[in-house]
Amino acid sequence: MTAMLRARSVSLSFGDTPALRGADFLVDTGEIVAIMGPSGSGKSTLLHCLAGILVPDEGEIHVGGERLDTMGEAARSALRRDRFGFVFQFGQLVPELTAAENVALPLLLSGMRRAEAARRADLRMAELGLDGLGGRRSGELSGGQAQRVALARALVAEPEVIFADEPTGSLDSLTGEQVMDLLVGTAREQGTTVVLVTHDARVAAYADREVMVRDGRVTSPVGTS
Numbered sequence: 275m276t277a278m279l280r281a282r283s284v285s286l287s288f289g290d291t292p293a294l295r296g297a298d299f300l301v302d303t304g305e306i307v308a309i310m311g312p313s314g315s316g317k318s319t320l321l322h323c324l325a326g327i328l329v330p331d332e333g334e335i336h337v338g339g340e341r342l343d344t345m346g347e348a349a350r351s352a353l354r355r356d357r358f359g360f361v362f363q364f365g366q367l368v369p370e371l372t373a374a375e376n377v378a379l380p381l382l383l384s385g386m387r388r389a390e391a392a393r394r395a396d397l398r399m400a401e402l403g404l405d406g407l408g409g410r411r412s413g414e415l416s417g418g419q420a421q422r423v424a425l426a427r428a429l430v431a432e433p434e435v436i437f438a439d440e441p442t443g444s445l446d447s448l449t450g451e452q453v454m455d456l457l458v459g460t461a462r463e464q465g466t467t468v469v470l471v472t473h474d475a476r477v478a479a480y481a482d483r484e485v486m487v488r489d490g491r492v493t494s495p496v497g498t499s
């Protein structure tokens with residue numbers, strides 16, 4: 275197996291607060307890894323560094339063969355757009371857009387023509403059980419529906435990596451299970467790598483492997499290769 279993402283001795287502080295203190299992490303291509311650990315231990319910060327949203331103060335982040343932490347903002351933003359998909363606790367749909375427009379957004383941003391983007395968005399929504407909801411805005415969707423729309427948006431451009439930060443945190447347990455079934459099912463089908471942050475052992479159980487973050491360090495095995 276080849277490493278999709280690797281963090282080496284990553285440290286990052288917010289002012290005087292150290293969030294990461296020499297964290298090492300590795301995920302192989304197609305692997306689903308859950309990052310667990312106590313509140314405030316640095317899980318989200320690690321995910322944001324791996325995704326090129328935050329730049330560490332020290333250490334290295336590698337995506338495939340590329341070094342992410344030394345890239346400029348424009349290159350990191352292009353890499354996030356072209357190779358990564360994101361699902362957060364609250365779907366973060368654009369409220370002014372319909373569900374279908376939200377799902378098509380990543381394709382439009384990468385320059386796809388409107389009709390083709392709409393066609394692919396429809397297909398993806400149908401796969402996630404969202405038939406007939408394309409015209410609704412986020413305020414007209416249930417929490418589970420909105421999170422499935424967010425999932426469709428994360429998956430529509432067939433990213434290499436999905437980053438999911440507490441993707442079921444705002445849902446009841448049954449709806450959360452449905453969202454995890456869809457996320458993990460689609461990722462396995464497409465060979466997508468998933469990095470998942472969660473407090474919930476039932477959610478982490480969907481992953482191939484769990485790592486534990488404590489006090490800004492990954493304390494359990496960092497990877498398989």
Ligand SMILES: Nc1ncnc2c1ncn2[C@@H]1O[C@H](COP(=O)(O)OP(=O)(O)OP(=O)(O)O)[C@@H](O)[C@H]1O
Nearest residue numbers: 288291292293311312313314315316317318319320
């Ligand atoms: N934007 C920020 N500004 C200042 N401090 C921050 C910021 N983001 C995180 N921190 C601090 O960094 C540390 C790690 O935070 P992080 O959000 O990564 O933890 P977490 O393990 O994801 O926590 P939780 O499970 O509660 O979401 C905490 O002490 C937090 O207060």
